[in-house]
Amino acid sequence: MSAYSDNMEQAISHIKQQTILMQRSLTQKKLMDALKHCSDMLKELRNPDLSPKLYYELYIIIFDSLSILSQYLVENHPTRHHLADLYELVQYTGNILPRLYLMLTVGVSFMQTKDCPAEEVLKDMIEMCRGVQHPIRGLFLRYYLSQRTKQSLTSDISLDKKFDIQFIITNFIEMNKLWVRLQHQGPLRERDLRTKERKELQILIGSNLVRLSQILDDSFALYRDEVLPQILEQVIQCRDVVSQTYLLDVICQVFPDEFHLGTLSQLLDTTLKLNPDVVINKVVLSLIARLNGFWDRQDDPNAIIQNLNHLKLDSNTDEEEHSADDGESTAEKLDSEPVSRNKFDLFFVFWKYLTKITEERPDLPLHEIIPLVHSIMLLSLKWYPSNLSNVDILYKFCWEKYQDFGKDIPEECEQSFKELFIYPLSTDNFYEIITTCDSFQKLLSVQSITLQKSIINSILDKMVETNTKITDKQHLDKLGAICEPIISVPNNKPKTSILTVSDDLDSELTFFNPEQEKLAKLVHLIYHKNVDINTELLLICKKWYYNGGKQLRFTYPALITAFWKLIRKLHFKSLKRPERKEDYNAKIKQLFKYVSRCNTDLFNVCGLSISDLIFKLNLQTAAIADQLTLSEISYDFFSQAFTIFEESLSDSKVQFQALVNMAQVLQKTRSLYNDEGYYDTLITRCTLHGSKLLKKTDQCRAVYLCSHLWWATELTLIGEEEGVTKNFFREGKRVLECLQRSLRVADSIMDNVQSCQLMVEILGSCCYYFIHGDESETHVGVKYIAGLVELIQANLKGLQLEESGEVQDFTAPSQTIVIGCDGSYICKTLSSSTCMVSSKIPNVRIPDLIAVPVSYFERTLEYIENQKQVDYRFNAITT
Structure with missing residues (x-):
């Protein structure tokens, strides 16, 4: 018969059975029988086929059973037996494993008595355990010894x-x-x-x-x-x-953490002597994480260094010490003699270890070195946050290692490098790290383009999020060098033909690029109280962005906006300090030159594709110059806008909208009135361009809109008030000429619906001038408005006749049509939620088209009737 059970279920059943018999024997005070039952159940631990998991399960059951025996032995000593004699007796058990378990049980019980020579018993027990050399049996036997002696x-x-x-x-x-x-x-x-x-x-x-x-x-x-x-x-x-x-x-x-700090060099030196297959960085990472946690748990972290100094002085070791003053550079002392024996620099200990391990283990792979460097950086930024030279040393170390490995960098290293770059961004002094650590940019520049762009985007996001101001030229140059991968145009594309490359680049830049958006936001972080320095910073930024090629369309507008801000800032300063007005004006003119240079660069680099943008930038710059009463500069920018319009804007819709924008800006100018006829020249030119647009509908609208250029209205923001301000630029005859010309154009349009629509719009403009000025000034009187009403009514009758003669298809879905300010139709089919915007809508019914000018005209007549109640002059108009 086998000394142990064949399977786990039988073994558990046998142990439980022997436990019950042991308890019964102890109750009957039959100690020898109880020991026999214990020996029988302990034989189950001799099974060589048990896995560690199953062996542990049996061990737990047996441990509980032996605890019952141990309690009985202690309670009945020395009345029924003496544990010293019993300790000798159990050593005659037949099998060694049960013998030792019983000996340990009795021996530990004996140690709980007062007359026991505890040290001798312990020595004997631990020596006797050498008798079991089977790995699993020996482990659990010694574990049993450890558990039993825990309380003793x-x-x-x-x-x-x-x-x-x-x-x-x-x-x-x-x-x-x-x-x-x-x-x-x-x-x-x-x-x-x-x-x-x-x-x-x-x-x-x-x-x-x-x-x-x-x-x-x-x-x-x-x-x-x-x-x-x-x-x-x-x-x-x-x-x-x-x-x-x-x-x-x-x-x-x-x-404890304090123990690790006092024996740090011993621990680190041990890692150098480990099996080469051991992943060292896991051990060091665990240690550093513990030390960083120790720092976080302290109420007064600054007191830690003082305690460490005392701890190190008591250790009497021969390790080199290093000054931990944050104001001193570690790099300058790495190769020098210790500065002080009473200072403790935690970073220096790890740096010394890092250099030593790379020397002794040149085969250490890069993907194990980088996490190690990362963890040391975490420690340095936690313990010595103001000593950024430590961080620069680590980046330089990684850069040198990268150079040693060359291009054979494994892919798994990329994530490690990414963490190395990303972590400083989570600290309060991230900006100082990226702008003062030269090796940060060096190491980043040798990474893959994908990783570089990811890190750059994270840096820009962090700067925008924290509103980090850029006030130093060197810092800006560092940022420019870091951001170069997303600034510069890639030049490694395969060039099949000049046309293909150009088309590809244009297609890439059709939609706004998030990276370029972040670069544009970076411009608004540039700030310095001194305007001259601020201007110089913007020019440095301009120099970097110029390398972006056609990406200028995204970044230069932000630069121009920044120059506008400086212009206004200088203007306000000149108002506060009149004695320096000439000096400020000279700087303002120089800033306008920079804006002009930016516009020119935009046009030269990006070409006709952004002519509309350059046109609007020139208009806005001209408006700012006018507000600053710099009429000559304003006229120059208006002239540049007209040049762009004439030479680069070819699409009819774009041309019309550009003239509307031009008219809006010109109508609000004030400084151009009395300077060499600048204003008259510009508004005449604007109206002339409007009259030469390709489409007659655009001509008509452009001309009647330009009529407002000869009838200025109050600008309350600058203190103007109707009836008080006397120097408004108003020429009623020219207003009437524009209205008449637009009416002639409208009347000559072959499409009767469009013609009537334009006439109704002109009628609205006539009502505006009739309200805002005397007839003697505007030359738009009752007779002219009444005649225009009659003309529209006659034309609408003609449309109604056309409608009555039209063969209508009542099976077609009904449509609602309105007309936009640019003349485009907006059609919404009532049977669906779809909308169509077009100058020509297919399958549209004539009645739906005719309803558009009719409804506009009816609303205009209703307005005239309502005005009769508040303005007696309207009573003379017959509707």
Whole structure:
């Protein structure tokens, strides 16, 4: 018969059965029978086929059963038995595994009595455990010893404390050896399975280190001199990847942070002696994360350094020390002798380790080095946030490593580099890092274009989000160099033909590019109280953006807007300080020259595709110059706008809208009135261009809109008031001439619907002038309006006759049609929600078209009737 059960269910059943029999024997005070039952159930732990998981399940059940026996032994000593005799007796048990479990149970129970030589018993028990060398059985046996002695070991500060610590360390070392040995049992093909099983057992080993941390309490000297050296020696000697990785991680987690700070060099030096297959950066990352957490948990972080200085002085080690003053550069002292023996620089310790590990491990892959550098950077920015030279050193180190590896950079490194660049953006001094650390831009420039653009976008987003002001020329140059990948036009595209390349670039820039939007926003972050310096900063930005080729269409408008702001700023200063007005005016004129230069660059680089944009920029600049009473400059920009209109705007709709914009701006000008006929020249030219538009409908609308150029109205923002202000530019005859010309054009249009519509619009303009001026001034009188009403009525009758003669298709869906200010029809089919905007709508019914001018005319007549109640002059108009 086998000494153990064939399967797990039988083993559990047998253990429970023997436990019941043991309890019954103890109740009957039959200790020998109880020990026999315990020995029987302990045989189940000899099964070599149990996996670590199943073995642990049996161990837990047996542990609970042996706890019952231990309690009985303590309660009945020495009345029914003496534990010293019993300790000798159980050592005659037949099988070694049950023998040792019983011996440990009795021995630990004996230690709870007053007359027990605890140290001798402990020495004997731990020595006897050497008798089991099977990895899994030996591990659980020693784990059982650790659990049973947990409450017995003293925690008082005495000589016994050293013994207890040495006992735990010895047990830990032997358990680790058994754990490592497990890896080398069985066939090679099951290596991965054994590794998985070992990781399931790692908590048994780590429990010893947890016990050590509990016993040590705050005894740093004991930890430094006795505990840590032995633990690290075992870690190094085992040469096992799984063991070394796990144990170093446990060391970092279970012992106090202050202990790690005081023994930092020892821990880091140990990582240099590990198996080459151990991923070192995981260990160091865990340690640094612990130290950063220690900093965050302190109420007074500044006191940490002082405590560390005291801690290091007590350690009496031969490690080099380094000044941690934030104002001093670490880079200047890396190769020099220690500056002070009473200062502790955490960054220097890690930097020294980083350089040492790269020297001793030249085979260390880049994707392991970069996370290590990243973690050290986190630590430096946490502990020494104002010492940015540390960050620059790390970026320089990475750049040099990148150069060493050349172009053979693995893809997995890209994410590591991205984190290295992204993290500083989450700090308060991110702007100082990217503008003062030269190596930041160097390292970024050698990354892939995709990664560069991602980092640049993150930088720009952060600057806009935090409203970071750019006030220094060198900083702006640094930002320009960093942003160069999204500023410059790519020149590595395959060029099949000149036409194809141009078309491709235009198609790319058809829609607004988010990257260029961010560059435009960057312009508005440039600020300096000194206007001259601010101007110089904008010119530096202009120089960078000029390399963007056709992308200027997105960035230069922001520059022009910034120049406008400076112009207004200088103007307000000149009003406050009249004695310096000439100086300010000279600077203002220079700024207008920069705006003109930008407009010229836009046209030269981007060509006809943005003529409309350049036209509007010139108009707005002219308006600003007029507001500053700089009539000559204003006239020059209006002239440039007209030049763009004449030479570059060819689409009829664009031309019409451009003239409307021109008229709007000219109508609000004031400084051009009395200077060499500038205003008269410009408005005449505007009206002349309107009369020469391709479409007669556009001609008509442009001319009657230009009539307002000869009839200025009040601008309340500048203090003008109708009836008070006397210098309005008004020439009624020219107003009437424009209205008459537009009426002649409207009358000559072949499309009767369009003709009537335009006449109704002209009637509206006539009513406007009739209200806002005397007939003697505007020359738009009752007779003219009445005659125009009669003419419209006659034409509408003709349309109604045309409608009555039209063959109507009443099966067609009814449509609602209105006409836009540019003459386009807007049609909405009542049977659907779709809209169509076009100058010609297919399948439209004539009655629907005729209804448009009729409804407009009826509303105009209704308005005239309503005006009769408030203005007696309208009574003379017969409707």
